[in-house]
Amino acid sequence: MKLKCAVAGLGTNGAMHYAQLKQMDSVDIVAVSDPRLDELSDHVDLSGVEHTFTDYDALLGYGDFEAIFIFTPSGQHIEHIRKAAAAKKHIFCEKPLGKDESIEECEATLDFVRQQGVKLQIGFNRRFDPQFRDIHERVKAGEIGRPHIVRVVARDPFVLPYDFIRNSGGLIQDFAAHDFDMVSYQAGSRITEIYLQGTTLIDPGLAELNDIDTLTASCKLEKDGFGLIDESRKAVYGYDQRVEVFGEKGMLKAENVTESTVELYNDEAISLRKPLDYYLNRFKQAYIFEKASFIDSVVNDKPIVCTGEEALNAMRCCIAAQRSLDTGLPVKVSYE
Ligand SMILES: NC(=O)c1ccc[n+]([C@@H]2O[C@H](COP(=O)([O-])OP(=O)(O)OC[C@H]3O[C@@H](n4cnc5c(N)ncnc54)[C@H](O)[C@@H]3O)[C@@H](O)[C@H]2O)c1
Structure with a gap:
């Protein structure tokens, strides 16, 4: 049926x-x-x-x-x-x-x-990416012991049109929400404090939209340990999406996904293919898996994987992150 x-x-x-x-x-x-x-x-x-x-x-x-x-x-x-x-x-x-x-x-x-x-599922699709999910499962299985630092790199290939950015909530709400969610997901812990710095290094015009194009965020985790996020609206070499979890017994790391793993060796350099060009390609499988998971939850009455409550936690992080950007200080994430 x-x-x-x-x-x-x-x-x-x-x-x-x-x-x-x-x-x-x-x-x-x-x-x-x-x-x-x-x-x-x-x-x-x-x-x-x-x-x-x-x-x-x-x-x-x-x-x-x-x-x-x-x-x-x-x-x-x-x-x-x-x-x-x-x-x-x-x-x-x-x-x-x-x-x-x-x-x-x-x-x-x-x-x-x-x-x-x-049932309600929110589309934090990156949780369903096979690479990032593998890291999550293996952290949970204890392969690297207790996680100490979760590092997320998220860089877009180009600056989105102003019309979209204007209504998107800006870099923090539109992009960093994914990364706060990823840090919590990989660490198995909520974020309790955020120190976010951001500016316009790529497109000064974004300041008129009250937005930024480059940010770094240092996050403190409830279970101890840290998250480190870096984001850019423009990486000249393409869509750069990487995750690393460092723990007491080692590290799990997902590099960019490329169209081909073939490397060229010549007398000038050794070169690899660029990362998959954009989110529609890079996270294609993740988008399929998240919808399949939702359908399975509905049809077979199973728990939802990415819930409204978890998405609300990402929102709480965005609010603290924005306050940190505005004040220049670390800000506690409120779960009250
Ligand atoms: N998870 C991800 O990786 C990811 C990636 C891109 C976008 N998004 C999210 O997807 C959403 C849409 O983004 P987009 O890039 O497609 O934007 P978009 O502006 O291209 O598309 C939005 C569409 O919604 C339509 N729309 C507006 N009001 C509507 C209404 N009342 N009823 C039905 N349709 C209506 C618009 O006409 C438009 O076609 C945003 O919330 C964005 O944050 C998520």
Whole structure:
């Protein structure tokens, strides 16, 4: 039996998820919604989808599906989660959980989701990346003993368009949220304090959007130990995504993934292929695995792997990180 699903939001990220869902045997996409449906129909194949809407409420009003995938802009996630829960739909929503909402508002939404008895997964896809997941499993299995330092390198290949950045929540909410989540996930511990420094080394124009393009964050962990994050909006050699966990008995490390492992040796140098070009390729498998995990949780009533509560923790980290950037001081992450 296929899970009857709807999809809301078919932009850059939603179109990728939608194409993957269409390839999955376990789901049947019966309805979609996006206010820009007319523009999108050129590059999104809507054939076989019986019900299309330009309005999210109309999609929920139709309602003949069990689960919804939400890929709408970050500023609408909380509203869309709340409405989907009210309609008793199981929910997969892209990260972040919320953007401008307060922690209390997000907590109230998560309480409501629980009361409605529906499942909610947030799209911290990197947890499902085979390399990063392997590190996680092996840290858990004790292969490197107690983790001491988790290091995350996350560098984009180019600066995103201002129009997207303006509504994204900026480098901290849009990018670093992934990395705070990754540090906690790998260390098996919440982050208790963050000292974040950031600036514009690449595009000074970002300062007008109140944003930065380069940051480093030093994180203190609840279970002792540290997280170290470095991020850039532009690495000239491509999409650079690496994770390392150093512990008492050794180190686990995931290097970049390349199209080919063939190395060229000549009289000038030894060269490797560049990393996979962008998130849509680099994390392609992770995006498939996270949706498969959600579908499995719904169909077989299993626990969700990346919960709303964990996404809320990432939000708490972003708030502390922003305060640290603004004050120039280390800031405690509040879990009260
Ligand atoms: N996990 C990841 O790696 C990752 C990567 C990229 C983006 N994202 C997240 O995905 C979300 C979307 O990002 P994007 O890059 O696709 O943005 P986008 O602007 O390209 O697409 C958003 C789409 O949502 C549509 N939309 C707007 N309001 C809507 C509504 N009320 N109902 C239905 N659709 C609506 C827009 O018309 C647009 O097509 C963001 O929250 C972003 O943080 C996550």
